[in-house]
Amino acid sequence: MxxxxxxxxxxxxxxGFWRKRxxxxxDPLHLTVEEGEIFGFLGPNGAGKTTTLKxxxxxxxxxRGSARILGQEWTNPEVKAQIGFLxxxxxxxxYLTAHELLDYYGQLSGVSTSDRQRRIPEMLSRVGLSDxxxxxxxxFSKGMLQRVGIAQAILHDPKLVFFDEPMSGLxxxxxxxVRDLMEQLKQExxxxxxxxxxxxxxxxxxxRVAIIHKGQLRGVGAVEDLTSTVQGKVEVVWQGAQIPAGIxxxxxxxxxxxxxxxxxxxxxxxxxxxDVLRREHxxxxxxxxxxxxxxxxxxxxxQHSQTAAGTTGGAD
Amino acid sequence: MSPRRRTTALAATCLAISMTACVLxxxxxxxxxxxxxxxxxxxxxxxxxxxxxxxxxxxxxxCIYWTRTVQYFGHRHYNGTTSYNELAPLLEITTALxxxxxxxxxxGASFLAPKxxxxxxQPDRAIQLMEYGIAHNPDNWQLYYNLGFIYYTEVKxxxxxxxxxxxxxxxxxxxxxxxxxxxxxxxNAGDFATARLLWSATFETSKQTDIRQNAMEHLRCIQxxxxxxxxxxAVTRFGQDTGRLPASMSELATAEHLPGIPVDPDGEAYQxxxxxxxxxxxxxxxxxxxxxxxxxxxxxxxPKFHTTL
Amino acid sequence: MNAxxxxxxxxxxxxxxxxxVLYNLIAFALLLSGAAILVGQISIDIERLVVINLGLxxxxxxxxxxxxxxxxxxxxxxxxxxxxxxxxxxxxxxWEFIVGKFFGLAGTLxxxxxxxxxxxxxxxxxxxxxxxxxxxxxxxxxxxxxxxxLIICSLALLFSSFSxxxxxxxxxxxxxxIGSFADDLRGFAGLTHGFTRWVATGAAYLVxxxxxxxxxxxxxxxxxxxxxxxxxxxxxxxxxxxxxxxxAVLIFDRRNLK
Numbered sequence: 083m084x085x086x087x088x089x090x091x092x093x094x095x096x097x098g099f100w101r102k103r104x105x106x107x108x109d110p111l112h113l114t115v116e117e118g119e120i121f122g123f124l125g126p127n128g129a130g131k132t133t134t135l136k137x138x139x140x141x142x143x144x145x146r147g148s149a150r151i152l153g154q155e156w157t158n159p160e161v162k163a164q165i166g167f168l169x170x171x172x173x174x175x176x177y178l179t180a181h182e183l184l185d186y187y188g189q190l191s192g193v194s195t196s197d198r199q200r201r202i203p204e205m206l207s208r209v210g211l212s213d214x215x216x217x218x219x220x221x222f223s224k225g226m227l228q229r230v231g232i233a234q235a236i237l238h239d240p241k242l243v244f245f246d247e248p249m250s251g252l253x254x255x256x257x258x259x260v261r262d263l264m265e266q267l268k269q270e271x272x273x274x275x276x277x278x279x280x281x282x283x284x285x286x287x288x289x290r291v292a293i294i295h296k297g298q299l300r301g302v303g304a305v306e307d308l309t310s311t312v313q314g315k316v317e318v319v320w321q322g323a324q325i326p327a328g329i330x331x332x333x334x335x336x337x338x339x340x341x342x343x344x345x346x347x348x349x350x351x352x353x354x355x356x357d358v359l360r361r362e363h364x365x366x367x368x369x370x371x372x373x374x375x376x377x378x379x380x381x382x383x384x385q386h387s388q389t390a391a392g393t394t395g396g397a398d
Numbered sequence: 399m400s401p402r403r404r405t406t407a408l409a410a411t412c413l414a415i416s417m418t419a420c421v422l423x424x425x426x427x428x429x430x431x432x433x434x435x436x437x438x439x440x441x442x443x444x445x446x447x448x449x450x451x452x453x454x455x456x457x458x459x460x461c462i463y464w465t466r467t468v469q470y471f472g473h474r475h476y477n478g479t480t481s482y483n484e485l486a487p488l489l490e491i492t493t494a495l496x497x498x499x500x501x502x503x504x505x506g507a508s509f510l511a512p513k514x515x516x517x518x519x520q521p522d523r524a525i526q527l528m529e530y531g532i533a534h535n536p537d538n539w540q541l542y543y544n545l546g547f548i549y550y551t552e553v554k555x556x557x558x559x560x561x562x563x564x565x566x567x568x569x570x571x572x573x574x575x576x577x578x579x580x581x582x583x584x585x586n587a588g589d590f591a592t593a594r595l596l597w598s599a600t601f602e603t604s605k606q607t608d609i610r611q612n613a614m615e616h617l618r619c620i621q622x623x624x625x626x627x628x629x630x631x632a633v634t635r636f637g638q639d640t641g642r643l644p645a646s647m648s649e650l651a652t653a654e655h656l657p658g659i660p661v662d663p664d665g666e667a668y669q670x671x672x673x674x675x676x677x678x679x680x681x682x683x684x685x686x687x688x689x690x691x692x693x694x695x696x697x698x699x700x701p702k703f704h705t706t707l
Numbered sequence: 708m709n710a711x712x713x714x715x716x717x718x719x720x721x722x723x724x725x726x727x728v729l730y731n732l733i734a735f736a737l738l739l740s741g742a743a744i745l746v747g748q749i750s751i752d753i754e755r756l757v758v759i760n761l762g763l764x765x766x767x768x769x770x771x772x773x774x775x776x777x778x779x780x781x782x783x784x785x786x787x788x789x790x791x792x793x794x795x796x797x798x799x800x801x802w803e804f805i806v807g808k809f810f811g812l813a814g815t816l817x818x819x820x821x822x823x824x825x826x827x828x829x830x831x832x833x834x835x836x837x838x839x840x841x842x843x844x845x846x847x848x849x850x851x852x853x854x855x856x857l858i859i860c861s862l863a864l865l866f867s868s869f870s871x872x873x874x875x876x877x878x879x880x881x882x883x884x885i886g887s888f889a890d891d892l893r894g895f896a897g898l899t900h901g902f903t904r905w906v907a908t909g910a911a912y913l914v915x916x917x918x919x920x921x922x923x924x925x926x927x928x929x930x931x932x933x934x935x936x937x938x939x940x941x942x943x944x945x946x947x948x949x950x951x952x953x954x955a956v957l958i959f960d961r962r963n964l965k
Contacts, residue, residue, distance in 0.1 A: 095963075139796045141964040157400065159798045167796035173788045175718075177725040189714040190797045234793060244796075405802050405960055413953035419946040421912045424889075427919045427939055462891050469894045 083153045085242050085273040086115040090147035091137050107133045109298045110147055115275055115290075117241075120268050122288035122305075123277040124380065130297040131277035132170060135246050139167055152242060163192055166235035170246040172227060176220035180211060180230050183219060184237055191238040205233040210259060224251040232263065243267060245276035249283060261287055285309070285376040293383050300383040308379050314349035315372040321365040328358035342367060445487075445494030460496030467492060467502070471509060472608070482518035486510060489527060497534035500541075501606055503527060507544035508600075508609045511552040516612075516685065521552045539573060540603065542566025546579065550596060556587035575599055590624045618663045619686035622678060625660060626690035629668055629676040643674040711799055712807040719811020723777050729815075732773050733822060739765035740826040744834055754834040759845060759927040762827035766820060767852045767923070774816055774856050775879045778863025781808045782955075783872040786964055795964075802956045809864055809952060816856040824849045841929035847937065848926040854944035858915045859883060861951035868959040886915035915947055 093108040108130045115121045125131050136142040138149060138156060149156040152164055174183055181202060188198040206212055209229040214222075222230065228251050235243055248264075249257045264274050264287055278284055284291055285305060292302045301308070320343055325336050329345060332354065336345040347355055352369065359366050448463075449456060467488040474482060489510065492502045509517045510524035528545040535541060546562035549555045560583035567576035575595065582592045594617065601613035632654050636644050644650040647659050647670045659667045666679040668690070678690040685697060723729055743761035744754075782805070785791040794804065827845065832838065862882055866875035885892065892914060896907035920940055922932055 136964070139792070141792060141795060143961070143963055157402065159401065159800055162796060162798040165796070167793060169789060169792040169796075172793065173790055174793070175722065175790055177722055182721075186714065186718050187793065187797065190711055190794065190799050192798060231793075401800070402960060405800070406957060409802065409953045409956040409960070412949055413957065416946040416950035416953065417913075420943065420950055423939060423943045423946065424912050424916050424919075427916065427936075427943070462888065465891055465894050465898065468898065 083117065084114045084150075085117045085119075085152060086113070086121075086138070086275060087150040088113040088134075088138075088147075089149055091134070091144045091149055092146040093133055093137060093142065094145045106297055108137070111294075111299055113292055113299065113302065115273060117273050118268065118271055119289040120264060120274045120287050121276070122284035122291040123275065123294065124279065124281065124284055124291055125277075125294040126279055126384070128296075129294045131294060132246055133297075134294070135167075135169075135244055135277060138244065163238065164241045166238070166240040166243040168231045168235040168243075168245045168248055171250060172231040174219050174227065174230065174234075177218060179216055179218055180206060180214050180222075180233075183230065184234055187234045188237055193238050201237060201239075205237050208236075209233045209263070225253065225256050228252055228256070232260065236267070240272070242273045242275065245274065247278055248276055249278065249280060257283070281376045281380055291376070293380060295384050300386070301379070305376065309373045309376055315346055316349050316352055317368075317370045317372050318345050318347060318352075318355055318359075319343070319367040319369075320359055321367055324362075324364070326358050326362050326364065328361075329355055346372065445491045448491050449494055456495045460492050460499055463488060463492040463495065464499060464502060467505065468608075471505075475515075480514040482509075482514070485518045486520055486523045486527075490523075493527065493530060497531065500531075500535075500538065503531040503541055503544055504604055504606060504609060507547050508612055511548045513552075521548055524548050525553075537569055539566045539569040539571070539576060542569065543573075543576060543579075543599070543603075546576075546583070547596065547600065550583065550587070556583045559583045559587070573599075573603070590620055590627075593620050615684075616686050619684045621663050622684050622687045623689045625662065625668065626676045626678070626687075629660060630689070633670075633674045633676065637674070644670060646670060712803050712810065715799070715804060715807025716810035716814065719781070719808050720814050722780075723812065723815040726777065729773060729777070729819075732769050732776075733819060736765045736769040736823050737826040739769075740823075740830045744830050755831065756927050758830045758834050759827070760923060762830055763845070763848050763852070763923045763926070766823045766827060766849065767855065767921075769823070770816060770820060770852060770856050771859055771880070771883050773819060774812070774859045775863055775876050775883075777815065778812055778860055778879065779867060779872040779876045781812060781864055782867035782959065783870065783875050786962075787872065791964060801960050805864060805868070805952060805955050805959055809860060809948075812860045812863075813857055816860065817853055820849055820853050820856070839929070841926075841931070844922075844926040844929065844932060847932050848922050850937070851920045851922055851940060854940055855915075855917055855920050857944050858886075858917075858947050858951070861948040861955070862915070865951040865955040865958075868955040868962065882915060883917070886917035887921065888918070889914050889916045890918040916943065919943070 088111050090110040090112055091108065092110040093106075095105045095107055097103050097105045111134065123131050123134065133142065137144050138151065140157060140162075151161050154161045175186075178186065184202045184205065185198055188202065193201070203212070206214070209232050211226060211229050211233065214226070219227070219230070228248070232245075232248065235245070245264075248260055252260060261283065264276070267274055288305050290302070290304050291308070293300045321341060322343060323338050323341070325338075325343060325345075329336070329347075332347060332351050334345045334347040334351070334355075336343055345355070349371075356366070356369075448459065467485070470488060471482065471485060486506075489502050489506045492499055506524050506527045510527065511517055511519075511521040513519040525545065525548055528541055528548065531538070531541045532545065542562050542565050546559045546566065549559035549562060553559075560580050563576050563580035563583060566572055567580055579592075579596065579599075582589070582595070586592050597613045597616045597620065601610050601617065604610050604613070629650070632650060633644060636650060636653055639653075644653065647667065650670065651659055661667050662678055662684075664680070664683055669677045669679055671677050671692070675692075676690055677692060678684060678687065681687065681691045681695060681697075684690075740758070740762045743758045743765075782791075785794075791804075795801070824845075827849075828838075831842065831845070859879060859882075863875060863879045866878045870878070889911065892907070893911040896904060896911045899907050919936075925932065
């Protein structure tokens with residue numbers, strides 16, 4: 083059973099003073115997320131990622147379409163007991179302590195008192211917040227708030243977790259921790275659906291990704307497939323600034339960068355190049371099969387849509 | 399039904415039922431409130447205090463008090479109460495808050511001065527109110543008119559009435575009849591014509607229904623008084639001519655060469671009683687008449703206003 | 708379901724208790740009760756009158772201000788600050804949220820009134836040196852004030868469900884003022900004609916009837932209040948609150964939380 087089935091969810095806002103002008107936030111979206119996978123929802127800012135998440139959470143009502151979460155209608159309130167949600171730049175009741183907040187959320191999610199007592203300290207230490215007893219949330223830093231947010235999303239042991247920009251506000255150490263946590267969740271058999279515009283994270287973590295831009299789905303697929311080897315090309319790096327004649331003759335692209343030379347050659351030319359380098363006594367540094375980065379795929383998909391958006395996914 | 403539809407249906411039903419209940423309850427509550435009635439209408443007796451308390455929203459408070467005044471009087475008048483103790487303070491507060499609220503002065507002139515059950519029976523306070531109004535609005539001729547009106551109708555001080563009308567006639571744009579009234583006061587105060595002039599003037603110039611109705615009733619009663627006086631004179635003349643009383647109304651009518659049996663403004667025939675008195679058939683329909691009633695007649699505690707405007 | 712409402716209610720209560728604004732306002736109200744003692748001493752024989760009038764008016768006014776201040780945070784602030792997102796991502800129905808908030812706020816105000824009422828009784832004891840039988844009327848007056856609060860809370864929630872915090876506060880306070888003049892509004896409606904009459908009468912009946920709930924001067928004059936009126940007002944407050952809350956639920960259920 084797929085964890086999430088989005089069946090044509092669409093959202094059009096009526097904007098303007100008299101609310102007459104329609105603004106399409108999300109084109110009819112069809113998407114499936116399987117159980118147990120980490121799914122990345124990628125796109126530049128304003129693409130419709132948060133809109134999609136809000137639609138799934140029932141915070142916003144679709145103009146058309148429906149969805150199924152864990153096999154049930156997405157509007158069914160009971161299904162929410164099995165999902166967790168971390169919104170973008172969350173803000174919590176700042177007059178509560180972390181413990182009280184998690185206790186309150188636990189109550190609302192139907193976690194029993196004994197379970198709550200046990201799990202709350204567990205969750206807090208899991209997200210790296212063991213030392214905050216008695217401190218009101220208004221005194222938390224952004225990073226700490228993000229951790230609390232993650233804690234409240236997984237407190238009730240949900241099968242499916244939604245994260246909206248989970249890395250925002252975190253330093254590199256924090257991001258590493260969150261990445262590790264998401265891996266752990268996958269290992270526990272949970273499904274993770276997260277949106278981000280940081281492609282390196284997605285590339286490292288996700289099983290599958292979807293790319294969305296200006297409300298439209300541009301591409302879906304497994305990360306591996308999308309970044310498969312580029313038609314048998316190979317990158318060779320050797321020390322020095324010289325390009326041996328034998329390699330030049332092959333017509334390969336060569337770039338001199340600093341102390342090394344990078345050349346992109348055909349797979350079949352690999353042996354020839356190695357021989358040339360050995361003959362010239364040049365130090366070979368590396369031979370790597372060339373893969374498209376997710377970034378390139380991303381940019382290609384975005385440019386495909388006849389827009390000069392100019393936003394590169396790599397921007398932080 | 400989806401859970402959302404169910405919530406909507408339930409909430410809408412709750413809304414409808416509770417709204418209806420609220421409206422019904424509001425209609426009901428006034429009967430239950432503790433002796434609220436008229437004391438609470440005032441809260442505080444002193445105009446000065448109210449002015450201070452209204453935090454500068456004098457105009458609004460004046461409107462509120464004016465509304466209460468009208469309600470107060472109407473409520474009591476048609477329930478047949480005979481005392482209007484709160485009327486004077488209410489009017490005083492209203493005019494203290496807004497000295498230019500002319501309807502209030504007019505109302506005071508018509509209903510503060512007359513004796514119960516037609517008014518509060520406080521002509522002095524009515525006069526005070528008019529003078530206050532004149533002090534704040536010296537160019538409003540109607541206030542002088544109201545003042546003269548009170549002196550004429552209730553206090554019966556024709557000299558002062560004349561003075562008031564005279565003062566008023568000097569105001570720029572004053573209605574011409576003020577001069578006429580001033581003159582008449584001096585010479586023919588007791589005439590029916592004068593009274594008719596005065597009440598007609600009130601009827602013409604006022605915009606308030608209560609006051610016009612009151613004036614209309616007075617005019618009807620003046621007519622009756624005039625008719626009865628003339629008929630009574632006719633009886634006397636008949637007696638002088640024939641040495642006896644007329645046997646019936648028709649005999650009198652023939653002797654006076656009247657076109658038919660004389661009738662009152664309601665169309666009912668005047669009656670000739672045994673001792674030669676002229677009587678009105680239904681004196682209760684004419685609350686203000688001074689003639690044509692049987693001896694020992696007391697006007698009803700509850701005056702009936704028959705005319706509708 | 709009931710458990711969730713109770714949790715939301717108690718969290719709302721906790722929020723109110725930790726809000727410093729609350730304490731300032733209560734302190735001020737108590738101060739006013741104290742001041743009433745001083746004012747009363749200026750004129751003999753009406754100390755009791757002044758203490759009760761001023762004290763209960765302070766309770767009423769400050770309670771309304773508290774109700775509105777905290778009330779606007781109920782939904783508007785939550786939407787603005789997006790604390791609502793994580794709550795609604797849980798198996799909480801939107802209507803449960805509204806109802807829970809209402810009970811939380813109502814509970815806060817009852818406790819408030821309790822403390823402020825003690826202040827009034829304290830001041831009264833100080834000037835009169837003992838309680839008389841008719842003083843029990845003050846309890847009824849306080850009860851009616853609580854009923855007023857329930858109505859104001861429900862209105863604050865209603866406005867919160869669709870407008871910004873500032874506007875909700877303005878609307879709620881305006882309705883409080885207008886509702887205090889409900890009698891006059893009905894009188895005014897009776898004097899108008901035609902279309903204006905329809906509009907004015909409609910408004911007069913829909914505006915909360917605070918005139919009937921305000922028995923402060925009655926109690927100050929030691930007059931008794933009938934049981935029928937108490938029952939009637941209780942029923943009215945319940946119906947009115949239900950009406951406003953139903954409206955809030957209907958609106959909030961449809962709201963897109965951007």
